[in-house]
Amino acid sequence: MEQTLEQAEGHSFIYNLSKIQYIPELTDQYNLTSDTDYIIFIITGGTGTLILNNDVTTLQIGRGFIIGSGETYTVKAGKELTFYQVNLKVTRFDQGSNLVDPLLRCKGEINCAPFAICLDLLEFIYKHREAKGELDRFQNYIKIQELLLFICRQNELSTFEQNISQTVDESIDYLNQNYQHPLTIESLATMMNVSRWQYTKFFKEKTGEVPSRYLNTIRIKKAKQLLLMTDDSLQVIADHIGFSNEYYFNRRFKQIVGVTPGQYRRNHQQNIRVFAPFLEDFLLALGITPVAQIFHEGWGKQNYLNLLQIPIVDVMSKDNLALSKHKPDFIVIEYGIDRWIPIDWFQQVAPTYKLSLPGEQWREMLRTVADLFGYIDKAEAIISEYERKARQAKQVLRHTMKNQTVAFLRISTKEIELYAGSDYGFTGPILYKDLGLKFPAMVKHLIPKVRKVELSLEDLHQLDADHLFITRDCIEGEKMIVFDDPVWQTLRAVKNNHVYEVDFFTWMNYGVLSHFKKIDDVLSVFG
DSSP states (O other): OHHHHHHSTTOOEEEEEEEEEEEEEEOSEEEEEOOSSEEEEEEEESEEEEEETTEEEEEETTOEEEEETTOEEEEEEOSSEEEEEEEEEEEEOOTTSOOOOHHHHTOEEEOOOSHHHHHHHHHHHHHTTTOOSHHHHHHHHHHHHHHHHHHHHHHHHHHHHHHHHHHHHHHHHHHHHHTTSOOOHHHHHHHHTSOHHHHHHHHHHHHSSOHHHHHHHHHHHHHHHHHHHOOOOHHHHHHHHTOSSHHHHHHHHHHHHSSOHHHHHHHTSTTOOEEOTTOHHHHHHTTOOOSSEEOBTTTBOOGGGOOTTSOEEOGGGOOHHHHHTTOOSEEEEOTTGGGTSOHHHHHTTSOEEEOOSOGGGHHHHHHHHHHHHTOHHHHHHHHHHHHHHHHHHHHHHHHHHTTOBEEEEEEOSSOEEEEOOSSSTTTHIIIIIISOOBOOHHHHHHOSSSSEEEEOHHHHHTOOOSEEEEEEOSOTTOOOGGGGSHHHHHSHHHHTTOEEEOOHHHHSOOOHHHHHHHHHHHHHHHO
16 A cells, blocks of 8 residues: 555555544643644534643634644633544655655644535544444545645645735835836736735735725825925926826826825915815815805705805806806816816816715715815824814713714705614714714615605604704795694604704704814703
């Protein structure tokens, strides 16, 4: 048999099972020195501690270890610790070769995922450990080899991933130091001694971007500094940061930043005249006063911003002259405003930037607007202040609200709208995520993935919130019939006098100043 194996190419190591044990529950601890070539130690349940080579490791389901010959280890029981212990003998052929024992490369903690596969193999081997028939014993031998092959493959992959992860880290450092030189994905992959697709795959997993876009982002960041700190021409800046020509630099800059390099430089001049319909909140937070403010015939203007001396513009009138007379240098419009007004209406007046982010991502919206005008540090300070205020408010509300539920309704003469849970809408992320308030079952059942839903009176009757915030969406003087309806009077919040009316534009807004005010409104009621 040994002679046959010696002649068989690829059979350098043969593993035989010495013993397999299943410990259904370790109640104390034991110390052991491995008297076989390897012990494979796989945790199947509970908790405990392993001390191996002076390293202390917490044991829990799914963790595994390979312990070599002569190594001493200690297992201490925690809670209901269960595990398999597999003792192996290895026979090596081709003694003169340079091949390394695969299990030796995996010594220490091992990756056992997917754990279900590992567990199935262990259970089979343990169940058939005392098989008598030759075929049954041979089948169990094959299962042992499958288990070892599974372990080796999973951990060779882990080693490869660790190595390539380190390689990507090194290439990121290289890009940051050498961005001004001509670089391609092929040259980077070759330099790092990996294939192009492997390099791109792991680079994107680590950074979220492909290498070429990441490199362009580094270059554009440097370009922003040069545009603001120097009077160099665009061609000089393009050459300095590694772009082959000014045209390509312009195109990439606008693709990443949203405006041309020239516009970016002009935006950072003092006293720039900006119009930002429905985004005045962000401008004021950053210390920029708009040249005009939005006005809507039905809703009016955003009074909570106190822009008393700022002229109004009704863009719904679609009169370009009304905006042009205020001579804006730059216009910023929100995601979705083009459902009313096409972007070219604004572009006819001044260079226009359109935000591509939904309102729920208000932090990124603020950062983007700040970057357009050179206030990124201020934006980060504002966000930090908001997070601090929200955390403090959440602590207060945790004690005052306990398990009471809160909902928000937008009411007009024609409809009643219930706003969403913690992920969508003007109010949900603030009330339910940032402040930790609890929403009623209806919010979860009716609007899991939309911002709001219209309620019939029958639906309204089922709204079992303990507290209601409401705002009126109507032309002044119109009567809200719902308040006189018997259904309204049956609501728990109404009967308990737990209904709180709030300002329309403050609550129907994604701006950071409006979010500060929402927190103030909530604390004024529950704080």
